[in-house]
Structure formats: structure tokens, C-alpha cells
Amino acid sequence: MKRSVIDTVDLTVEELDGIIQTACDISENPQKYADRCKGKKLATLFFEPSTRTRLSFEAAMLELGGSVIGFSEASSSSAAKGESVADTAKVISCYADIIAMRHPKEGAAYVAAKNATIPLINAGDGSHCHPTQTLADLLTIYREKGRLNNLSVGFCGDLKYGRTVHSLINALSRYEGIKIVLISPEELKLPKYIKEDVLEKNKMPYVETADLEGSLKDLDILYMTRIQRERFFDAEEYERLKDSYVLTAEKMQFAKDDTCVLHPLPRVNEISVKVDDDKRACYFKQVLNGKYMRMALILKLLEDEKNGVLPTHTEDGVVVNKIKCKNPRCITSVEQELDHKFIPTEKDGVYKCIYCESEEKL
Ligand code: NCD
Numbered sequence: 001m002k003r004s005v006i007d008t009v010d011l012t013v014e015e016l017d018g019i020i021q022t023a024c025d026i027s028e029n030p031q032k033y034a035d036r037c038k039g040k041k042l043a044t045l046f047f048e049p050s051t052r053t054r055l056s057f058e059a060a061m062l063e064l065g066g067s068v069i070g071f072s073e074a075s076s077s078s079a080a081k082g083e084s085v086a087d088t089a090k091v092i093s094c095y096a097d098i099i100a101m102r103h104p105k106e107g108a109a110y111v112a113a114k115n116a117t118i119p120l121i122n123a124g125d126g127s128h129c130h131p132t133q134t135l136a137d138l139l140t141i142y143r144e145k146g147r148l149n150n151l152s153v154g155f156c157g158d159l160k161y162g163r164t165v166h167s168l169i170n171a172l173s174r175y176e177g178i179k180i181v182l183i184s185p186e187e188l189k190l191p192k193y194i195k196e197d198v199l200e201k202n203k204m205p206y207v208e209t210a211d212l213e214g215s216l217k218d219l220d221i222l223y224m225t226r227i228q229r230e231r232f233f234d235a236e237e238y239e240r241l242k243d244s245y246v247l248t249a250e251k252m253q254f255a256k257d258d259t260c261v262l263h264p265l266p267r268v269n270e271i272s273v274k275v276d277d278d279k280r281a282c283y284f285k286q287v288l289n290g291k292y293m294r295m296a297l298i299l300k301l302l303e304d305e306k307n308g309v310l311p312t313h314t315e316d317g318v319v320v321n322k323i324k325c326k327n328p329r330c331i332t333s334v335e336q337e338l339d340h341k342f343i344p345t346e347k348d349g350v351y352k353c354i355y356c357e358s359e360e361k362l
Contacts, residue, residue, distance in 0.1 A: 003304045003311045004113035004120040005297065007129040008138075008171040010312045016138065016171070016302070022296035023139050023289070030063065036299060037066030043096035044070030045088065045112075046123070047079060047103045048230075052265060052287055053123050053132065057100045059112065060108050060294040069096060084335055086115040093117040098301060100132075102293075104230070105331040107355020113313070119301040125166060126329045127161040127231050128356055133264050134167040135297060136290030140282055141221060143289065144260045150177035152216050157183075157225035157270055159190040161232075164264040166194055173202040180206040181215050185244045187226070187237065193357055212245050216254040222247075224263040224270045231329070242269070249274040262286055317341035317354035323362060330356035 006013060011019070026033050038041065046054050050072070058068045079088065089112040092099055101112050102123040109122035109129075121324040124130045143150055154289055155165050155174060159182055172178045180199060182190050189208060199206050209215055216222065218357045232238040249263070255261075263271055263283040275281050282328070324340045325332045332338050332355060342351035342360065343354055349362040 001114050001311045001313070002116065003301060003309050004116070004122075004313065005131050006110050006113060006122045006125075006313055007167055008131045008134045009174075010131070013174050014126065016135075018140055019135065019293060019296045020139055022299065023135075023141075023292035026295050027292050033064055033295065033299075035065040037061060037064035037302065039304060040064075040066040040098070041096040042066060042068050042070075042298065043092045043099045043163070044068060044072070044123075045077070045092060045099060045101040046070065046072045047074040047077070047101075047108075047125065049073070050102055050123070052290065053102065054100075056119075056287070056291040057123065057132075057294050060298060063291075064295055064298060068296075085111045085331065086335075088112070089116040092216060097305075098298060101133065101332075105334055106327065106329050106357075107331040107353070110313070110355055111331055111335070119305055121301070122296065124163055126162050126332075126356070127166070127228065129167045129170075129209045130163040130264075131165045131167050131171075132290065132294055134171045134296065135293035136286050137164070137168050137223070137262060137264070138171060139289040139293050140262060140286040141260065143285075144282055145220060148172075148173040151220045152179045152181065152218055153217040153221040153223065154181040154183055155190075155223045155225065156212055156247075158188045158227045159184045159187040159225070161228035162225040165190070165223065166222065169194060170198055172359070173198050173204055178204055180204055181219065181246070182206060182208045183212050183215055184208075185210060185212065185241055187241060188244070193352070193359060198356075212247070213251055213254050217256065218252065218261070219259050222255065222259055222261045224261065224267070226266060226268050226270060234326075245270060246272060247275055248272045249278065252278055252280065255280065301307050315343060315354070317343050320351050320362065323351055323360050325353040325356065325358060325360060327353065327356050327358040330358065332356075
């Protein structure tokens, strides 16, 4: 396995700081970087819809002087003929220098990274992780607030299926003085494994509430999210929950003067367009920051590859007698050839799937 990024924790805090500094330099001196990836190819493998992530990866590589190949839907790839993620990764490794991959199943990026012979960046795997959105979020917070520590951060909406929320919480757990406010309907609360393994393990103070208005006055950052329709197996439940939270200009009166409003986009109905004119609305700046951070990340991974830097994600897990991952969104639910592998947790007889991180009991 090559040096790949499945989630932001695959990068150290020092590396993240370095990527942020490079991204700031790219935004100020784009010409300096215009030929840095000359002769290099990025493959964008998108098995799931995307506007921002795919196009910003492509724009990032083009602005570095490299070129791009790829597909934007599973139906136009050999996945439609039944090719496995592992085989696709091996094949694309013969054509490109680096891969950005999005897939609807959790853990798909890890399977691909294990089989690719070039670096791979996870561009979103089901409800699991979305590290390059987190890079966009971190740069935006850094530029707006001048720091990544001592912040009160509210996440609002679909905290259960929102992979951008999961990755950003994971990344923030490594900075000091972060307080988290989790605002969601009961049905869409943050998964237990993130509460236990990230928030509680790192002693990060957090509260769970359903009240957006009442939470606004304390927040430095408000991270709004879309209810993830494509992750629901029950269409009626989606209809009932879809308009749970709408941030309006009236509600913004309860927020601080310098609260920074983020959203990974696309928005459906969660932020009224009237909020766009508010100086605290930072979600379109976030889009541009995402391109700079993807440029900086591509540069770093290609540089690491040249210097033979080893992968950080090395834990391979074990096959545990009789346990299968039962998460219907895990890559093991559709790829029968994969071994169900697990890592033991601190809880007796409880194991964590190496692909999707959900827990199973012996
Ligand atoms: C997010 C995603 O794909 O998870 N979009 C993005 O990449 N900016 C958020 C979403 O789809 O709601």
C-alpha cells in the first residue's frame, strides 16, 4: 500500500499545517505552482455523483500543470460489469500517478488504497469519511478565525450519515480547546462509534441538542449539513426529516457577530439564500479553499511518493472466527470476496470492522 489519505488522521497535525501553508501560498502565488505536476496524471474515479469534489480535484491538477483521466458515474465504468474495487484500483494504477476516488460504500477507499500501487485520496466513502472536504473546512476556519484551536463548533443537520461531519470532528479532535455542539433530530444523531472513539476518548466536551436557535449565541463556527437522502433505506423517514433545520436571516440574529457559517454544499433547503449576503456566510469561500487544499495535498502525496515515505494506515486487522460486518453500507456487503477483518476494541468481545469502523460483538 502506498501513502494514501482515507481520513485526515492519516496526516499528522504538522503535515496538516504544512498543507495549509502551501494552500495559502498557492492562493497568493498561483504562477509559482503552474508546472509543478507537469507530466503527472490524476485519475478521478467517481462511483457516486459529485460536482464540487470531482471538478475541484480536476481543476487542482490542471492548475498544477498535470492532466486528468477518469469517470464520473459507476455506470460508465467496468463496475457496471461487476468489476471489484480492488481490480479497478490495480488497473488504474497502470494509467495514472495518483487517484481520487468516491464510492457509495463505506470502506471502499481503503480497499482501493490497499490494492493500488499509486497514492489514493478518499473523495468520500458512503457515510464514513470525506477528508478533502475537511481540508477545505480547516483552511476556511483558519483563514476566517486565524486559528484552529479554542473554538466552539456547532454541527447541525444530518450528523448520522454526513461524512463531512465525521471527518471534521475527527480532525478537530487533534486541536486544543475545541467544544462541540451536536444539533440534530433524534433519528440523525452522531454515530456512537464517533462519540466514543473520538469525542470521549480525546476528552472533547460536547453537548447534544435539537435546538438550533438556542445554540447559536455560543458558536464560533456553525457547520450546516444536508439531510443525506441517498443514505436512507426508508423514503418516508427522509420526507419527515428533510426540513428539520433551515437557517434563515431571522435566525442569524441570534448568532455572534463573528460566527462563521460553513456548509460543504450542495444545500437543498438548509440555508435560506437570504443568508448568502450575510458577511458571516463563508460557504462559497469554502469551495475555493477546497481547490487550494486539494492542490496542496496532491503535491504533498506525489512528493512523498518520490521520497519513498511509508503509508501511515498500516493496521490490517484480523479475521475473527464467525464475525461478519453487518453494516449494510459497508463495502463487504457488496463485495463477497473480501475477508471480513476486525480490530479488537477496549470493550470485551467487541471488534471494529477495518473498512467501515462499525462495531460487531463476538
Ligand atoms: C458533501 C458530500 O459529498 O459528502 N458534498 C461535498 O463533497 N462537498 C456533502 C453532501 O453531499 O451533502
